[in-house]
Amino acid sequence: MSDTAAVAATALYKRYGSVTALAGVELTVRRGELVGLIGPNGAGKTTLVKIACGLTRASAGTVTVCGHRAGTAPARAALGYLAELFRFPGWCTGAEVLALHQRLARSTGGASERDELLELVGLSDAGERRVETMSKGMQQRLGIAQALIGAPPLLLLDEPTSALDPAGRRAVRELLEELRTRGVAVLLNSHLLSEIELVCDRVVILSGGRVTAAGRPSELTRAGGIEVHTAAGLRRFPTATREDAPAIVASLVGEGQQIYEVRVVRSTLEDVYLEAVTPE
Amino acid sequence: MSPALIIARHVLQESIRRRVFVIVVALSLAFVALFAFATAEAFARLNTLSPGRGTLDTGGLATVTLVGLGMFATLFLGTVLAVFLTVGAVRGDAERGLLQPLVVRPPRRSELLLGRFAGATGVCVVYVVALYAAVIEVVHIAGGRYPDQIVGPGVALAAAVTILIALSLLGSVMLSTIANGIAMFMVFGAALVAGLLNTIGTALASGTVETIAHDIALALPFEALYQAGLHGLAANQTGFTGLLVNLGPFGSGQAGSLGLDLWAAAYLLIVASLAIVGFSRRDL
Numbered sequence: 382m383s384d385t386a387a388v389a390a391t392a393l394y395k396r397y398g399s400v401t402a403l404a405g406v407e408l409t410v411r412r413g414e415l416v417g418l419i420g421p422n423g424a425g426k427t428t429l430v431k432i433a434c435g436l437t438r439a440s441a442g443t444v445t446v447c448g449h450r451a452g453t454a455p456a457r458a459a460l461g462y463l464a465e466l467f468r469f470p471g472w473c474t475g476a477e478v479l480a481l482h483q484r485l486a487r488s489t490g491g492a493s494e495r496d497e498l499l500e501l502v503g504l505s506d507a508g509e510r511r512v513e514t515m516s517k518g519m520q521q522r523l524g525i526a527q528a529l530i531g532a533p534p535l536l537l538l539d540e541p542t543s544a545l546d547p548a549g550r551r552a553v554r555e556l557l558e559e560l561r562t563r564g565v566a567v568l569l570n571s572h573l574l575s576e577i578e579l580v581c582d583r584v585v586i587l588s589g590g591r592v593t594a595a596g597r598p599s600e601l602t603r604a605g606g607i608e609v610h611t612a613a614g615l616r617r618f619p620t621a622t623r624e625d626a627p628a629i630v631a632s633l634v635g636e637g638q639q640i641y642e643v644r645v646v647r648s649t650l651e652d653v654y655l656e657a658v659t660p661e
Numbered sequence: 662m663s664p665a666l667i668i669a670r671h672v673l674q675e676s677i678r679r680r681v682f683v684i685v686v687a688l689s690l691a692f693v694a695l696f697a698f699a700t701a702e703a704f705a706r707l708n709t710l711s712p713g714r715g716t717l718d719t720g721g722l723a724t725v726t727l728v729g730l731g732m733f734a735t736l737f738l739g740t741v742l743a744v745f746l747t748v749g750a751v752r753g754d755a756e757r758g759l760l761q762p763l764v765v766r767p768p769r770r771s772e773l774l775l776g777r778f779a780g781a782t783g784v785c786v787v788y789v790v791a792l793y794a795a796v797i798e799v800v801h802i803a804g805g806r807y808p809d810q811i812v813g814p815g816v817a818l819a820a821a822v823t824i825l826i827a828l829s830l831l832g833s834v835m836l837s838t839i840a841n842g843i844a845m846f847m848v849f850g851a852a853l854v855a856g857l858l859n860t861i862g863t864a865l866a867s868g869t870v871e872t873i874a875h876d877i878a879l880a881l882p883f884e885a886l887y888q889a890g891l892h893g894l895a896a897n898q899t900g901f902t903g904l905l906v907n908l909g910p911f912g913s914g915q916a917g918s919l920g921l922d923l924w925a926a927a928y929l930l931i932v933a934s935l936a937i938v939g940f941s942r943r944d945l
């Protein structure tokens with residue numbers, strides 16, 4: 382069982398009338414892997430996640446979740462989901478929201494699971510607070526706690542930090558790192574590139590319903606040469622790699638140059654992203 | 662606990678916590694007080710009229726007419742409550758983002774919808790039966806008489822509200838909250854018109870008008886059930902009194918039948934199945 386991917390999408394299409402939201406997406410999230418899905422608004426990120434959790438049906442192609450066809454009960458039991466736009470009933474307390482989802486997910490964790498999850502997302506004091514009195518950021522953290530009920534092997538998080546302040550974002554980042562140590566697979570939708578770059582094992586860039594780039598952050602960000610600041614000014618070696626640096630420095634010193642700084646240039650994820658989403 | 666029961670409990674909790682019951686009970690008490698006042702007045706006037714009007718049973722006429730009026734008010738208030746509890750159950754809640762976190766959980770969508778249905782039906786049936794019982798008792802205290810049938814019309818009212826809940830849930834699968842709310846009140850209005858058409862048709866002895874009214878009542882069997890309930894109130898009235906009752910707005914010549922009961926049950930099943938199929942196929 383555990384040799385199946387957490388998420389596997391094959392030749393996935395979704396059309397809404399004349400709009401093609403997904404046009405043949407191939408994507409795999411391995412067990413325990415943290416994959417960042419980025420792309421401009423309307424790229425199809427939300428549609429992809431909704432198909433994976435069974436909210437929306439694909440027009441063509443298949444998605445499996447931990448080996449089960451997406452949308453089936455075992456597939457849904459294997460995942461935790463935080464929607465991009467969601468709301469919990471305002472009259473419920475935080476603990477009641479979690480208790481309702483525990484019952485529906487048949488989780489036997491009881492009060493200790495609720496307390497642990499609330500603490501994990503920094504809402505320990507808010508369990509008895511009604512949702513309507515919580516800030517959007519608190520509700521989003523409650524939503525993350527809700528997604529973690531029953532310790533699912535896969536989390537689908539659609540822009541989980543959109544309402545959070547920088548401290549809240551860092552807390553979510555740390556939470557994701559904690560989940561990685563627990564072996565939870567995560568598909569994280571975001572348009573915050575820095576966030577993705579910092580935590581994700583792999584990045585998938587979606588544009589116009591297609592995967593236009595995918596790989597480890599270090600693979601995607603290509604080497605961009607070496608820059609050396611000398612007394613005579615900036616010298617560029619655009620085709621050089623990190624391995625060439627000592628030889629370049631030695632030859633410059635041999636020429637009698639004074640060296641102040643040596644830098645290995647990499648394209649940033651932002652460069653890669655902009656390249657991947659710009660139609661040629 | 663089964664998923665449907667979990668959701669039904671959630672609906673009940675929501676009604677309590679959002680003080681739906683407080684408002685509904687307060688307004689219903691106000692209605693019962695008004696109704697009691699009007700009923701007392703009506704019987705007081707009746708007693709000052711000279712007796713001995715041949716075969717006309719004025720007390721019986723007043724009893725069934727007032728209970729009929731109360732039944733109409735009960736159906737109306739029960740419909741308001743039923744629509745309020747279900748009008749945005751699927752599309753409305755999906756648009757607000759309330760539904761998606763629940764639908765993603767393992768229970769089937771049909772179970773979630775059944776839970777909404779059970780929760781709303783539980784609330785509305787208790788409400789309608791309580792209000793109907795209050796109406797009967799008020800008329801009994803003021804006029805000293807009960808209508809000819811009590812249980813049958815009460816069951817008909819409860820069944821009528823149950824059908825309205827199913828219709829409203831089906832509407833909520835297809836329509837936005839506002840559109841469904843409007844649609845439900847138009848359906849209710851159409852049924853009301855059918856009832857009045859029926860009365861007019863009987864008065865004019867126009868077969869065509871009666872047939873139209875009958876067809877509408879069959880298409881909306883909650884109306885036929887309500888009419889049958891009204892008929893039951895005066896089931897034992899004969900002669901001129903019975904005729905007069907049936908010609909009034911709160912009387913009916915349409916008796917209930919096993920056929921109607923079967924049709925109403927089938928209708929409920931059809932509407933519920935359509936709602937479940939529609940919900941199961943819907944992109945959320």
Ligand SMILES: Nc1ncnc2c1ncn2[C@@H]1O[C@H](COP(=O)(O)OP(=O)(O)O)[C@@H](O)[C@H]1O
Pocket residue numbers: 397400401402420421422423424425426427428429944
């Ligand atoms: N329910 C819908 N009906 C019609 N079009 C939709 C619907 N949902 C999404 N779309 C369209 O599909 C495309 C992808 O949307 P979405 O998956 O939300 O993108 P993203 O999450 O990447 O911003 C967009 O063009 C959007 O307008």
Ligand SMILES: [Mg+2]
Pocket residue numbers: 426427428465
């Ligand atoms: Mg989106």
